Amino acid sequence: MIGNKPIKKHYISINKKFILSITFAFIWLIISIYFSLPWVHDLGVLTTPFIAVVIIAGIGYVPGLTNSFIIMSLLLDRQPKFKTIDPEVPITIIIACYNEEETIANTLSYIKNQIYDGEIKVIVVDNASTDQTDQRSIEAGEELELNLQVIYAKEPGKFNALNEALKVVETDYVITLDADTLLHKLAVKHVVSRILTAPADTCAVAGSVLVRNSRQNLLARLQEWEYFLGIASIKRMQGMYQGTLVAQGAFSLYTTDILKQVGGWPDAIGEDIVLTWKMLRENKRVYFEPMAVAFTEVPSKFIHFYRQKSRWARGMIEGLKAVKPWEQPIKYIRILTGINLLMPYLDIVYTFAWIPGLVLAFFGFFWIIGPMTLLVLPLALLQNYILYVYQKKVFKELNLSIRPRLFILFVILLRNSNVIVFR
Structure with missing residues (x-):
């Protein structure tokens, strides 16, 4: 003063x-x-x-x-500070599932624990599962007293499951959540607050996805710090220029109208990458909200880790094929x-x-x-x-804690000094 x-x-x-x-x-x-x-x-x-x-x-x-x-x-x-601290707008959370009978109840329990003043609708999409994912979802929804609907997608493919759910979404905003991803109790509140604070032409907000199985082995611990520092720094930088390049399907919020306008999720390995780039091509903005935290399981075996990185690389190639950098209307996005x-x-x-x-x-x-x-x-x-x-x-x-791991941090330092991950 x-x-x-x-x-x-x-x-x-x-x-x-x-x-x-x-x-x-x-x-x-x-x-x-x-x-x-x-x-x-x-x-x-x-x-x-x-x-x-x-x-x-x-x-x-x-x-x-x-x-x-x-x-x-x-x-x-x-x-920018939130303009709306306690949003009340209704939202829909879509969870695409394939054989997730052992994890879906736990994921739904974290949705139930959300500190959020608005109505939360949940759509669980059974994507041709061969186990009791649908029945376990219904049982968990009743036990938790969630506003939950189970629908079925006969055609395999995550994009098919998400698009089936999009047909019945009635709210202005929709969140996608992986079946093995657990939301922090303030995650929905913060991600909705960010999109309500952002300019009107904002079409998506990517949440901050961190690792929850880091104690499993060394590979998982390496990924914990990669997510915590490497990926988060890239997304934060991209978000500052209003063009986070991937509103990841594991946990992101989208504007329903824009989703439908671009035709929903594409038939692609990296459906979230291609979708984000198509929305950016429409001269829309995509933000990142570090306070909207969710925890996901990462590969703990090298073969699964390799396959994940391969999918990400193929997804990026698909994105480049679908939308060339020079086709992006915002100059910052063209460069990024x-x-x-x-x-x-x-x-x-x-x-x-x-x-x-x-x-x-x-x-x-x-x-x-x-x-x-x-x-x-x-x-x-x-x-x-x-x-x-x-x-x-x-x-x-x-109210979360950080476990310091100097050796892991040194390895990530060497990695980040030479390879920039735009995920």
């Missing part, structure tokens, strides 16, 4: 935030190139100058550029989706240069990974620290 007048906070427009972030990123790129010239020369002697530049760009230049852009964006990010065109290149360099170079460096051969590579690590460390501070604040407000 100055006298009796409140101090006005200076507002920075999205366009200015974008310009500041991209300027900072290119300054970092120029500095990186300057200091890496000896590295380029030495590696070029062993290979060729062209190959040296290709490898070093994939290891240092591109990751450094993207990480520095994310860092500045996160530093400039200020989530266009970055995905670099993912195959980064994955190849990571697999065939970064990992072998790390092994060689361990034995004292710094041909690929050397002291100059460390220029990227401070960026990844800073990015993770900034988001850790944000996430810690979110967890404190939601």
Whole structure:
């Protein structure tokens, strides 16, 4: 306060935030190139100058550029306060199920525990299950006194199940929830508050999906921090530019009219990715709400983990085929989706240069990974620290706890320093 007048906070427009972030990123790129010239020369002697530049760009230049852009964006990010703290609008939650008789009752119990003033309708879609998913859903709905409806989708495929449910949705907003995903008691309240606060042309809000089976084994613990820091930082940055690239089917809220306008969920491996990009093509906005938290099970076996990552990669390719980056009407979205065109290149360099170079460096051969590579690590460390501070604040407000795992965090730091996951 100055006298009796409140101090006005200076507002920075999205366009200015974008310009500041991209300027900072290119300054970092120029500095990186300057200091890496000896590295380029030495590696070029062993290979060729062209190959040296290709490898070093994939290891240092591109990751450094993207990480520095994310860092500045996160530093400039200020989530607008909710205009509506206690929303009362009715919503529908769709749960597509295939053989989920053992998990569906628990998932429904977390819906029952929601602190939400509006009516919650639940549609469980039995997608050609061979067990008693439908009967267990009905029993659980009656026990919990939920407004629950069970419908059937004979044709296999999650997109079929979701579209069958969409036909009977009568509320203005609809939430999709995976059958193994548990909602925090304030999740619905926060995700609805965000879309009611957002501009009128907002078509979806992605919730914050975290890992609930992290104690199962090392692979699950690695994914816990990947979700907690890596994926969350990307979504938060994308949300700031009003274009979260994936309103994931595991837990997201959509505007029913826009869903129907774009034809519902497409027949695709990554149906949520293609759907989001089609909505963005309609000049709509997609946000991310970090306070709307849900917990899902992640693969605990490597073969299942590999299949999941393969589905995500195929889903991203499907999205790029369905909606080209240059077809996006919002300039920020054109750039963010266009970055995905670099993912195959980064994955190849990571697999065939970064990992072998790390092994060689361990034995004292710094041909690929050397002291100059460390220029990227401070960026990844800073990015993770900034988001850790944000996430810690979110967890404190939601009365959740963070289990520190320094070794896991170090592995994620190495991973995030070279490969940016746009999931």
